[in-house]
Amino acid sequence: MMKAIEKWRSNAALALGIASAFALAGCGTPGAPMPPSLKLPDPVVNLTASRTGDQVSLAWTMPRKNTDKLLIKGNIPVRVCRKEDSGPCTPVAGNLSFAPEAKATFTETLPAPLASGAPRPLTYFVELLNPHGRSAGPSNAAPVLAGQAPPPVTGLSAQLRKDGVVLNWSDNTSAGRPFVIRLHRKLLTHVSGTESAPKPSTKPGILAPPKEPEEQILLVDSPAQPGRTIDGQTVELAGPLSDPIRVEALDTFPPAIPSGLAAVATAADTTAGASIDLSWLPITEADLAGYAVYRREGEGEWTRISPVQPNIGPAFHDTQVQPGHTYRYSVTAIDLGGHESARSPEAEESVPNP
Secondary structure (H helix, E strand, O other): HHHHHHHHHHHHHHHHHHHHHHHHHHOOOOOOOOOOOOOOEEEOOEEEEEEOOEEEEEEEEEEOEEOOOOOOOOOOOEEEEEEEEOEEEEEEEEEEOOOOOOEEEEEEEEEHHOOOOOEEEEEEEEEEEOOOOOOOOOOEEEEEEOOOOOOOOOEEEEEEEEEEEEOOOOOOOEEOOOOOOOEEOOOOOOOOOOOOOOOOOOOOOOOOOOOOOOOOEEEEEEOOOOOOOOEEEEEEOOOOOOOOOOOOOOOOOOOOOOOOOEEEEEEEOOOOEEEEEEEOOOOOOOOOEEEEEEEEEEOOOOOOOOOOOOOOOOOEEEEEOOOOOOEEEEEEEOOHHHHHHHHOOEEEEEEOOO
């Protein structure tokens, strides 16, 4: 009987030990092993392409993570290819590499067959490779137009005027093929050589003017909607840029000549001497600083009778006159740059005797 009890205790202890071992194994053993990361960079999603003449320029942003959501370390190899119609994607660059999050660019000169003939779709892709030359797939498609580009604009010239810049160029329009003309304008610097920036307003209550954009594209003539739509994107076939011209927009132009000058004399009395009051129509130019008043007698020389600082309003009171004398007056306008207009038409007035 005692042997049976001892055997039972031994079997129970063995069973308890096996159960504990299984319990410990279940808690400490890791799950199914995860596959190693392939380190595939995330595909590019913002590829853009533009063509000017025979040059195609691509731009995109490099990713910062791979498909496993891990940060990428080191430069990423890039492969560029282009596809015409339904043909294969022909490699055009395979030795490029860029850092994660870099603003990447690439420019290709089209081969002669793609730079001639009728306009037709041409699509670019980029692929980002891991250290073993594998990718997670191509980027979004970036279309341009293959074919013969319009000729460059020639004979571009500029003439600076008070109200702006007048541009002229040669007419290179081919018969039956209207072109859209665009002007590319790039702000370089102010005359002082400093970077462009709006000057704060000196007039109370007036906001400073908005900052002038560094680059602008101005549409000159659009006889038809340019380009064509490919996969929902408007694609244009632009000719090469013309030779650039530089224009220094210096304000060397005087204000408009004042008009409407009138003179009214007042005779001397017992309390005040004689005087002549002048008035004229105001100049509305934004950079007007004021006016200068000139006077002469007969055919004598003109003499400035207003102060050195420009007269602010369109009126002047001349008290330096003599009864029985006749005076001629003229007025000029002066801008903030110190440029003075020509003299206005004369106004003549005689001072009566008391």
